[in-house]
Amino acid sequence: MRLTARSRNTNMAVCIAVIAKENYPLYIRSVPTQNELKFHYTVHTSLDVVEEKISAVGKSLGDQRELYLGLLYPTEDYKLKPNILNWRTRYGYVTNSKVKFVIVVDSSNTSLRDNEIRSMFRKLHNSFTDVMCNPFHNPGDPIQSKAFDGIVSGMMVQTG
């Protein structure tokens, strides 16, 4: 039950990652001021849940696969001050070609609606498709597209 509508900022991802079918990162970007390494670790770990969800989805729904995997799991990160805890929520998405998208959002955005996350993933997926359509892009190579970068930047939390 939500009683008050809050004005919502859609730029709330703190980390966006694209992971290849073979589970190596194709693209991973986090808010620059944060600990990049930590995000690498946690995005990597979240692949466990992604894979779990993919296999579960595959069993139950057959061909009509839902690409959006929903909330993966929340974890705790330390921010700069060690005793101030910061919760991150990871959301997962997998394309038909088993490329995974993981978006980590700051948990202060608890009011984030599911469909907002979905639309972020859709945007990401569309841009990713554009990258793949580029004849000069070698599938499997890390993504180095300005357009994709731009889309990702639009979804990231703007920290000065």
Next chain:
Amino acid sequence: MECQEEKPIIYTMENKPIVTCAGDQSLFTSLYTSLAQQLPREPMEWRRTYGRAPKMIHLEANFVQFKEELLPKEGNKALLTFPFLHIYWTDCCDTEVYKGSVKEDMMRWQNSLRAHGSADWVIIVVETNDNKKKNKTNILPRSSIVDKIRSDFCNKQNDRCVVLSDPLKDSSRSQESWNSLLLKLRTLLLMSFTKNLGRFEDDMRTLREKRTQPGWSFCEYFMVQEELAFVFEMLQQFEDALVQYDELDALFTQYVLNFGAGDTANWLGSFCAPVRNWSGLLLRRPIDMEKRDGIQRGEASLLDLRSYLFSRQCTLLIFLQRPWEVTQRALELLHNCVQELRLLEVSVLEGALDCWVFLSCLEVLHRIEGCCDQAQLAANCSHTVGLWAYATDKLKSLGELCGLVSEKGPTSEDLNRTVDLLAGLGDERPETVNSLQSPYKKLKEALSSVEAFERHYLELSHAAMEMYRAISRLRSARLVGKSLAEFYMRKGDPERAETFLQEALKSYVSEGWSLPVTHTRKQIAECQKLLSRTEDYLQTSALLAGDVNLTTEERKHFCQEILTFAGKSGDQSHKVTLSMGVFTQLTRLQFRPATASVHSGAVLQVELTLRCLMPVSVRIQQLAASIHFDLERGGTNGRSKGAQRQTNPGIVEFHQANPSAGPPSSSASPSLELDEIQDRSPSDNSLNSTGVVCKNTHLVMRRHDSNSPPDTPNCVSPPAVAMKEGAQMLQVQDVTLEPGNNSIVFTAPSGQPGTYTLRQLFATVGQVQFVLPHIYPSVQYEVYSQEPQLTVEPLSEPLLAGLPQMVKFTLLTGHYAVKKGDALQLSNTDTMPILPSTSCSARISNPAAELVAESALSIQSSEKVTSISLPPTPPYHTLEFQLEVLCVIPSGTERPANERLTNGEVRHRPRSYSHPDTPMTAIDQRMSIDCPWSIYSTLLALTFYIPFKTKHSLLSAGNRKYIQVCVQNVSDLNFTLAEVKLAEKQHVSLELQSLNTKTQQLLCSKHSVFCLWEVRWKDDLPSCLQCVFSADFSPVNQDVSAFKPFHYQFQLERVTTLYSVQAEIFPPAGEQHCRSGFLCGLEVSITRLTEPAEGEVAEDSKTDSDGLKTTKLMYEVADSSSNWAVCGKSSGMVSMPMAASATHKVQIEVMPLFAGHLPFPKIKVLKYLPHTAAVAIQPDPDSCVENDSLSLLDKTLDDQADTASIRSRGSVHSVGSGDQQQRGVAMPRLEPFSPGQVFNHSHTRQVLVLPSTDDHIMEVNAT
């Protein structure tokens, strides 16, 4: 009946809706048991307001004695104590009694109910047979009492009075009356619920809507809505109850968020108080009254509220058999609380939250364990593992905070902190005081000592890891392992840490996560350093030094670690061998020369491009590549094998993945390690079979599971490399490798001929040796030894016979060194003399085709031999010189006798033949050369082409004879022809008068020149003429001295004109001209011109019957162009007398078919040979008729056995085949005359034919 206390106990959730009982208490007591039992027996459908789905519920009730105090006062919102139904019991059957006391009692009861606005009541009249019997006399009909009650109280509500008959009897009637009573009670209860709860909910909503007003308090509202939840719980509607709590949860969350967004509510102030108690969740009680009271009083802290709320949700979820939702919600709650405290800026003691989270995690887990069996727990690890991991994490940070992780143990400051933290835990709850393993006890114990902490922490970590593994969340398990490793490192136990780190590293490497790889590797390096595992440490350092994820300083540090070790002057035998790949990468290899194939002793350079990954320049004492040498078998000429198949000659590119970072390529599989095997026969060492063997099949052929992470191609820890000591190696000393690409040039050994394969590469830096165990793709070069080779080729194509031509001699010296005095001996031939030249020089060039020297060549010619002395030339050089040679054009029919060459071989007479590619006739000219390096002569062939084609023909005009020679230039050059002469060899009296006016004539390419001579004779014209045509020719624009002679011999036979044929056409009589369609006369007169010669008589003539010698001729009038129709005989025989000027005339009728100037019909005269004549030669009659052109030569020459001489047509005829002769004996045959023997005067004459007079159509025929 139980006597209820005034304040109902609501500690236990065994509450039931309260139903009050008034009236006859003893009656009720007697019925209570069966009533309480039977009421919930059947479910009732509960239709609900607000569109909520109807539900079937089993109703229960708590029957209490009616007291006025039980009735809710105005404003009392308590629902649990709310009496939903009031029952008045009576078994009165006596009207008097009723009127006397019961009615009054009822009135009082009704009034008090009405006073409190309660309309939910029912009056039950119990009727027993005993009663009836007892009061038989003054009995009123039972119904009358009921009717009375109804009329007195149940104003229009007849259903509010129920009769229960014989309740204690076991009869069908009693059962029926019970059922109807129960149904009534249930219906009334539900009605009451609907009405009262509906009203309550409305009130509650109203209250909620007031939340924006200043005085509104969440805690108050909380209590109200919780009341509703309690009722639902009481009604066993846990789902609905849970909804109430969830709504409260959401409401509170929203407020906190709004607070965070700057929208502060006053009542939130109480939740912003500093946290003083962090005792964790308490889930063992259904309702934690302490906390509830706190909330009610508005004194609860945020954690209290959250804890209480969650404990209630937990209870309900467990009632609903959804324990796994509890774990999930628990994790969310813990996250959320931490977040909310931050939002509300509540001050919390450092570590307090960790305590709270730790305790709460364990409490939830304990609660879940309490309601599930082991199998269920094991199957649902995925739900609990998050809590385990979280608890582990928290304990770790607590341990770090309290100084329990460091090697030295806690400081006093740490101890103070511990005491503070423990103080916030409060006392242990009474529920768990006696249990040995309570979360409280665990935490207290863990914080009490280093050892206990370690024990607890390891226990938790391992539990979490085990669980992660069990649900195959391996990455998470490894992350826990990594954190465990960090713990061990801090404890000073690197050995245990390393195993965990290595495992994690393997996973990161295999999945290509470069940043975690770098970080983990750094930790491993630390471990290895502590463990003083030098080799591993250096290997890891090398990897890190080349890791671009690290800062330059860090990389330099690790590089320095290697260099420091390398610089130690320790035991020389203890060398550390590391994998080359981490230090430097071989990217390119280039051979110079690019063929990678040199002759023995030559210089072959190999340039390696090494990409050094180190951040600083590294000085290498020795860089070497070991070589595997294979003695070359088979031919000694290495060139035939050529270079390796490469697109880029001489360059080998090596592609390899970056070992430290980057995604593992999908095709990354171990490279094939191939070895050659050869099976040789033991007896004679001949090769039986050869093949290739893959040495690492077990790696290559391994099945790649698509699900499992790809194999680790870039070694986590480098494999131990064993250096193979090769006898030969490429090496350079003291090179400095700069970061980035370095180019190192080796000089490859090339002593022995054979194949050299580069196997391993190693770089030595002091004590450290970097080894590349296999160079792949395999790289080899060849060293060969070559025999000297002499080739002769024309300088320009084609070589023309008859003109001086330059030919190039090329000598590849191979392994032979040409010494001073060495000479080539060329056997001279007449047909191709070598022309002496003054300025003949030889060029010597090295294998790279660079000119080394140039020296004059001395050529000495003797009668038989031309000797060319060669300048001294080193081996594997090329000696080139040019000589001018002339190929004599064979002139005619002369057959030179077989000659012997100087070396005794049979001289090969050059043979001319026509070549398919060129119209020129080709001559192969062979040369025999004796070379100083061989006892055998070298035979070489050159092909020359004759630039001319010559034809001759005899032309006659009556008795006069002309000879025409046609010279056709078939070459591509233009020539000047001069001094054209024709000579007859045998007959001196014969004069050949030239009719050619020009002395010099241009003969362009593909053109012909015709020359004509008139034959004059004095006495007699010989029947056979031997002619020689000679001319001088030279290419256009050349000096006169360049003229070379050209001869052409031919023979003419039967030259003399024997007969003349004259034809005349006479128009029909009376006409001046012939007309088409009219017969004309054709008169043919054949005249013998000469006396037959002696030989001719014997051959041709036949003695006639009248003794006169005659020659039989046959004539034939043939008109090939259909201008004429021959009427009558077109051919016939004439006998010519053997006297000169004998004439024979023949008349033939012909008719012109067209008008115009028509050519005369053709008249042919043939020799007739009777069958008795002993004629040896008779060509085919058909060919006789047709073969009157000279084109015969080309057609038949190919097949002739000897084509060197071009002969006249007569001689062609003289060569016949045997079977033709056989045939010719039987039949008379015709033989044509040679051209010139019969002269036709009317050849090509025309006669005018007029059209026939009545012709209206003019036919024009253009032929």
